[in-house]
Amino acid sequence: MELTLLPQVMINGLTLGTNYVLMALGFTMIFGVLRIVNFAHGEFYMLGAFTTFMVVTQLNLNYFLAVVIAVVSGGLLGVVAEEAIFRHFRDKELEGMIVALGLSILIQNLALLAWGPYDQSIPPVFLGIFKIGTIFYPVERLMVVLISFCLMAGFYLFLKRTKVGLAIRAIAQDMECARIQGIRIHRLYPVAFAIGTGLAAASGAVIGPIFQLNPWMGHMPQLKAFVVVILGGIGSIPGAFLGGFILGVTESFVTTYGSKALADMLGFVLVIGILLFRPSGLFGQSQVTR
Amino acid sequence: MREKHPEVKKVAILGPNDESGWETVEHNVRGHKGVGHEIVFRDFFERGTVDFMPILSKTFVQNPDALNLDGSNPGDCGLILKQARQMGYKGKIIKTGGPGTPEMLKVAGKDLMEGFIYYSPINPDYPKIKEITKKYESKFPPPMNGFTPQFYDGTGWLFEAMKKAGTVTDTEKVKQALENSTFEGIYTGPMSWVGKEFYGIDHQVKFPFYVMAVRDGREVVLGRVVP
Numbered sequence: 179m180e181l182t183l184l185p186q187v188m189i190n191g192l193t194l195g196t197n198y199v200l201m202a203l204g205f206t207m208i209f210g211v212l213r214i215v216n217f218a219h220g221e222f223y224m225l226g227a228f229t230t231f232m233v234v235t236q237l238n239l240n241y242f243l244a245v246v247i248a249v250v251s252g253g254l255l256g257v258v259a260e261e262a263i264f265r266h267f268r269d270k271e272l273e274g275m276i277v278a279l280g281l282s283i284l285i286q287n288l289a290l291l292a293w294g295p296y297d298q299s300i301p302p303v304f305l306g307i308f309k310i311g312t313i314f315y316p317v318e319r320l321m322v323v324l325i326s327f328c329l330m331a332g333f334y335l336f337l338k339r340t341k342v343g344l345a346i347r348a349i350a351q352d353m354e355c356a357r358i359q360g361i362r363i364h365r366l367y368p369v370a371f372a373i374g375t376g377l378a379a380a381s382g383a384v385i386g387p388i389f390q391l392n393p394w395m396g397h398m399p400q401l402k403a404f405v406v407v408i409l410g411g412i413g414s415i416p417g418a419f420l421g422g423f424i425l426g427v428t429e430s431f432v433t434t435y436g437s438k439a440l441a442d443m444l445g446f447v448l449v450i451g452i453l454l455f456r457p458s459g460l461f462g463q464s465q466v467t468r
Numbered sequence: 469m470r471e472k473h474p475e476v477k478k479v480a481i482l483g484p485n486d487e488s489g490w491e492t493v494e495h496n497v498r499g500h501k502g503v504g505h506e507i508v509f510r511d512f513f514e515r516g517t518v519d520f521m522p523i524l525s526k527t528f529v530q531n532p533d534a535l536n537l538d539g540s541n542p543g544d545c546g547l548i549l550k551q552a553r554q555m556g557y558k559g560k561i562i563k564t565g566g567p568g569t570p571e572m573l574k575v576a577g578k579d580l581m582e583g584f585i586y587y588s589p590i591n592p593d594y595p596k597i598k599e600i601t602k603k604y605e606s607k608f609p610p611p612m613n614g615f616t617p618q619f620y621d622g623t624g625w626l627f628e629a630m631k632k633a634g635t636v637t638d639t640e641k642v643k644q645a646l647e648n649s650t651f652e653g654i655y656t657g658p659m660s661w662v663g664k665e666f667y668g669i670d671h672q673v674k675f676p677f678y679v680m681a682v683r684d685g686r687e688v689v690l691g692r693v694v695p
Contacts, residue, residue: 183525190521294609297543299575307556316554389518390543390575398516433522438513439485441522 185313187434188427193319195426196326197385201399202406202418203333204377210350210413211370213271214264217278219378219403220396221285226252226379227386227395228293231300241303245325245383252379253372260371268367282400289393297390304387318388325384330419333377337415346370350413405445408452411462420460469534469562469585470503472690476533476560478508482523482548483538485512492539492565499564500536508532515544520551528552534560542568546575553580562586567614569680569687578685588678589656590617591689596655621653622673647671658694 201223208216226248233244263281267274306317337343345366348356357363381399389395406425410417425445432441452459469476479500483489489512497507508530513523527535535552537545540563549561549572563586573581590597597617604612629646630636647670650660656675663672676694680687 183529186525187522190519190525193521194519296609296611297546297571297575299546299577302577307554309556314555316551318554390547392543394516395518398518430522434526437511438517438523442514 182312183434185311187430189313189315190434191427191430192423193323193426194430195423196323197381197399198402198406198426199419199422200326200329200377200381200384201403202410202422203330203415204374204381205400205403206407206410206413206415206418207346207377208371208374209407210415211346212260212264212274212367213269214267214274214371215271215278216374217275217400218259218282218285219374220398220400221282221289222252222256222375222378222396223382223399224289224391224393224396225255225285226382227300227391228289228298228382229379230383230386231298231391234300241300241387245380248383249329249376249380252382253376255379256372256375257368259375260368264371265364265367286393286396293391293393295392297392299390300387302387322384322388326381329377329380329384333373334415336373342366342369346373402445405449407459408449409459411459414459414461417459417461469505469560473534473560477504477506478530478532479505479534479536480509480527480530480532481507481536481538482510482527482540483512484515484540484544486515488539496536496538496564505534513544515541517544518547520548521555524548524552524555524557528555528557532559534562537561537563537565539565541566542571543575546572549584550576550580560585569614569682570611573682573685578682581682581685584682585690586680588614588680588687589675590614591678591680591692592687593689594655600655617653617655618673618675621651621656621659624653625649625651625659662695 201219204222205216205219208214208219229248229251230241230244233239233247234241259281263277264274267277302318304317304321308315308317308320337347345356345361346369348359348361349363349366349370353363382396402425406418406421409425410419410421425448428444429441432444481493481496483493483496493510493512497510500507509527509532511523511526513520535557537548540548545563545568552561553576561584563584565587567588567590569584569586569588572584592598592601600617600620601612604616626642626646628651629649630642632649633641633645635641647661650658653659653675659673659675661670661672662674664670674695676692678692679690681690682688
């Protein structure tokens, strides 16, 4: 085992973990509040990336503005999806899951018609490399981490310091009690959904300049978000944070010292193990029947 | 590589983790060893991988003078090249399998692609190739796939064999006419059969190809090889 690689492995893993956390936060938010397993979550990630691509390359606007537009439009699409489709399946988990799968296929194929099957690329925004000892770190990736942390901080402050955030947490904790307290549950569902899809779009917008874009790019991040949420505990925000970084660092370690195939398998082996032995995940609570 | 870049002694090969990748990596290993290169590292990745930093971290610890991208698809190649250069890798990056440099340029950008060396079945500046590219892209979304001229000439060869056989329905006669012929492709040049040494039968098509490089975002011919 080449130990000189360890610092690089850790940095790679933390970067990867940042992206997983951002995806997982949105996913767990939607499930925690609306009890919907949003299998179209990866498609909002993809739409966020393509929105950024279009704003930067077709409208020639600034990248940061493009990210803002991507997040806002991802959120608005989430409101539309919730009001037009998912509100008919509130408290119907199985039907909601199937509808989400259908929406995922629909969005992928619309993207295929719009942008074609070829990989697209957002021109590099941040150039240069940091070199510290044996560690190489592209500036591009550092910016991904910084922007992601800003978004996570904003999300945290929203949940902790605003009335709407408090209300959303109350619904996630116990819907009946939240209703008794006078919280208008049905008005907050679209807000929660919008935040979830906005975070997914943000993740796609932020990672877009680093990787390539195509209509299927949301598939693997969706699966990873699922793994992180199971690992951290369904509906648990702290769990999503910790789970994302654990998965990112572990995958980086296994890919570097083992193989990519092994690393990809690992996540799903973890899911099976957790569901068998600790179904609530690291931070989740036991499920309460609503 | 041996003639023009004698400083390359150690090579790393990354290929896709499937039947195609496993097959072509062996050919690459044989080719490199045949010119005296040492294979210091080889590994496989899943097609569609987007983050290559872990596998590249492992690769560069071996200090290869050249990184061979084997038969990886253009999208993956573009990402590997981009991330390798972003990690500070200064060695040669080459690709021995298949066209797709325009797609790679889109992903990696011209600055990071500078000096990339690759195999190409066509010379994109050859007038006939420009002509077919223009015709193709007037009907279908660009870019034209680099294999298209070969498919065109391959079809032409088949039609020629049907004419010689005097039939389009007797597949055995057409097969024999095809096996016992050569063909002068409009875009590809002289085409003939090879393969007995490796596969026991001459059913692989041989045709001239080009060694190309990217210079200032443009595809430049370094040489033409007539096998």
